[in-house]
Amino acid sequence: MKRRDFVKKATLSSFAALIGAEIVFGSKMYDGYTPIALQDPDPFKLFNKHKDMVVLNDKPWNIEAQAHLLDDKITPNSSMFVRNNGLIPENIDIKSWTLTIDGESVKKTKTYTLQELKANFKQYTYQLTIECGGNGRAEFDPPAKGNQWTVGAVHCASWTGVRLRDILEDTGIKNDAVYIGFHAADQHLSRDPKKEAISRGCPVAKAVQDETLLAFQMNGKDIPLVHGYPLRLVAGGWPASVSGKWVNRISIRNKIHDGAKMNGTAYRVPCEPVEPGAKVKDEDMCIIESMPVKSLITYPKSGAMINKGKKLNIRGHAWAGELEVIKVEYSIDFGATWQGCTLESPVNRLAWQHFSASVDFPKKGYYEVWAKATDSLGVSQPMILPGWNPKGYLNNACHRIAVKVK
Amino acid sequence: MKKDNTFSAQIKTIYKMLMALFSLFVVAGGGLVYYANNPTAFNFNSENKTVSTVPLEVDEDLIVDGIHIRTGLVDDQGLMVVVNNCTNCHSAKLVTQNRMNAERWNSTIKWMQETQNLWDLGKNQEIIVNYLVKNYPPKAKGRRMALSGIEWYELED
Numbered sequence: 054m055k056r057r058d059f060v061k062k063a064t065l066s067s068f069a070a071l072i073g074a075e076i077v078f079g080s081k082m083y084d085g086y087t088p089i090a091l092q093d094p095d096p097f098k099l100f101n102k103h104k105d106m107v108v109l110n111d112k113p114w115n116i117e118a119q120a121h122l123l124d125d126k127i128t129p130n131s132s133m134f135v136r137n138n139g140l141i142p143e144n145i146d147i148k149s150w151t152l153t154i155d156g157e158s159v160k161k162t163k164t165y166t167l168q169e170l171k172a173n174f175k176q177y178t179y180q181l182t183i184e185c186g187g188n189g190r191a192e193f194d195p196p197a198k199g200n201q202w203t204v205g206a207v208h209c210a211s212w213t214g215v216r217l218r219d220i221l222e223d224t225g226i227k228n229d230a231v232y233i234g235f236h237a238a239d240q241h242l243s244r245d246p247k248k249e250a251i252s253r254g255c256p257v258a259k260a261v262q263d264e265t266l267l268a269f270q271m272n273g274k275d276i277p278l279v280h281g282y283p284l285r286l287v288a289g290g291w292p293a294s295v296s297g298k299w300v301n302r303i304s305i306r307n308k309i310h311d312g313a314k315m316n317g318t319a320y321r322v323p324c325e326p327v328e329p330g331a332k333v334k335d336e337d338m339c340i341i342e343s344m345p346v347k348s349l350i351t352y353p354k355s356g357a358m359i360n361k362g363k364k365l366n367i368r369g370h371a372w373a374g375e376l377e378v379i380k381v382e383y384s385i386d387f388g389a390t391w392q393g394c395t396l397e398s399p400v401n402r403l404a405w406q407h408f409s410a411s412v413d414f415p416k417k418g419y420y421e422v423w424a425k426a427t428d429s430l431g432v433s434q435p436m437i438l439p440g441w442n443p444k445g446y447l448n449n450a451c452h453r454i455a456v457k458v459k
Numbered sequence: 460m461k462k463d464n465t466f467s468a469q470i471k472t473i474y475k476m477l478m479a480l481f482s483l484f485v486v487a488g489g490g491l492v493y494y495a496n497n498p499t500a501f502n503f504n505s506e507n508k509t510v511s512t513v514p515l516e517v518d519e520d521l522i523v524d525g526i527h528i529r530t531g532l533v534d535d536q537g538l539m540v541v542v543n544n545c546t547n548c549h550s551a552k553l554v555t556q557n558r559m560n561a562e563r564w565n566s567t568i569k570w571m572q573e574t575q576n577l578w579d580l581g582k583n584q585e586i587i588v589n590y591l592v593k594n595y596p597p598k599a600k601g602r603r604m605a606l607s608g609i610e611w612y613e614l615e616d
Contacts, residue, residue: 108552109552109556110549110550110552110553110556111550111552112548112549112550112552113549113550192600192603192604193600194597194599194600194601194602195559195560195597196557196558196559196597196598196600198557198559198563198567199557200553200556201556201557241576242548242549242575243548243575243576245576248576317570317574353614354612355606355609355610356609356610356611356612357612357614358611358612358613358614359614363616365614421606436603437602437603438602438603450603453606455606455609457611
């Protein structure tokens with residue numbers, strides 16, 4: 054029996070038990086209709102995700118990809134990680150959806166309808182790498198608090214929308230503007246209407262970059278609900294939490310934005326390096342901006358067995374926050390020697406870059422293929438965990454896959 | 460005598476007609492009763508989805524092999540205190556993913572109280588923290604763990 058049918062029947066019958074009577078019209082409930090409270094708990098169907106995606110958390114929804122699911126050059130929805138801080142908004146009416154620009158440093162508060170945004174401003178499309186600040190958290194020791202992301206909280210989709218800069222120029226912002234902060238329609242987990250689930254942002258300098266968009270399309274279609282329909286702020290290269298979903302207001306601040314998850318330890322790392330497990334005072338934590346250089350082997354899937362004498366073709370993506378990747382290398386001897394990969398230029402700034410190589414193995418046995426990217430400042434990925442931090446952000450240690458040669 | 464026979468034949472005819480009429484009533488009546496109970500009987504194209512009306516006993520707190528099925532939490536002293544206090548706002552998956560010592564669990568609880576509307580746990584706090592530290596202790600991972608759980612497969616070109 055299909056799960057939904059089972060849930061429907063089980064629910065109807067337990068409901069029947071509850072009211073002590075038959076549900077007269079139970080059999081008349083038409084296909085596809087499920088009472089709101091019982092909405093299909095299968096996230097793979099709910100969000101159209103690949104069956105190999107891994108659910109880390111179901112309230113709020115947090116789902117990650119595995120490396121081999123991210124093989125596409127442009128990540129399809131089915132392989133995009135889901136990171137929610139609150140509850141997905143319900144009953145979105147795009148006809149009445151508006152975006153308000155306000156804050157201390159706006160010349161005059163202004164509100165746009167979705168239609169006005171689409172019609173009155175030039176539209177741009179960019180492929181943008183968006184990685185969760187906590188991607189790789191699962192490896193930290195002592196363990197860091199939060200969803201235990203492994204490698205799959207990153208994607209590079211194609212986003213279409215208007216430049217935030219064009220909107221801010223239309224609204225007019227004062228000279229003392231330093232930061233922007235988004236506000237969105239998702240509910241706080243406690244359902245307290247006075248609380249925001251997340252309200253982060255970025256310095257004005259990042260907000261006015263060409264590639265910082267208010268997007269309404271992803272991969273050529275309306276953004277899927279779980280990824281921010283109908284309007285999402287997209288700031289490639291920075292922690293994904295800057296790319297606010299379901300955005301309905303942007304505040305122009307004359308100080309660093311102080312919304313939910315801007316303070317304390319959230320999306321911050323110690324300003325100065327600390328020993329593993331150290332306690333760090335809030336005032337000694339600094340906001341994460343550009344993400345570090347990183348790469349992922351997306352083909353083959355870890356665990357490949359090949360015959361001796363055959364070459365193994367590997368490929369993947371590399372990215373470096375605000376910077377470009379200038380080199381990707383691979384090693385089959387745990388870093389003793391490194392060989393170069395072929396590396397493509399990014400399609401546009403802040404898009405991930407594709408690398409490939411053909412690997413020879415000297416004899417039979419167990420191997421690990423490690424990949425290491427280097428950014429335009431000459432900084433490479435570490436092979437072991439980078440500096441410990443209380444919330445387990447910024448783990449950009451080299452990715453590796455297991456291979457056996459028979 | 461002939462008249463009697465004729466009369467008797469007529470009675471029989473009437474009797475048969477009445478019986479036929481009566482049978483018709485019985486069949487029609489039966490049909491109506493059946494239809495009243497099965498309103499979809501004549502919808503030949505629609506699949507008849509019967510909903511079971513047998514009350515189903517759902518054990519919300521079923522435990523199988525030491526695991527509380529609804530939440531995935533380990534069955535141990537304090538389980539229901541954890542279920543009742545820690546799975547209202549977020550899923551138990553957020554609890555089971557995280558491994559901390561008592562000090563860090565206590566500071567996490569304090570953070571949830573200060574920022575996430577968690578209520579005062581009173582005496583339950585100790586029960587909860589003891590449960591978590593015992594059942595979800597930190598595991599040493601070092602600077603890099605060996606790859607594990609590899610699913611080996613033949614790679615065909």
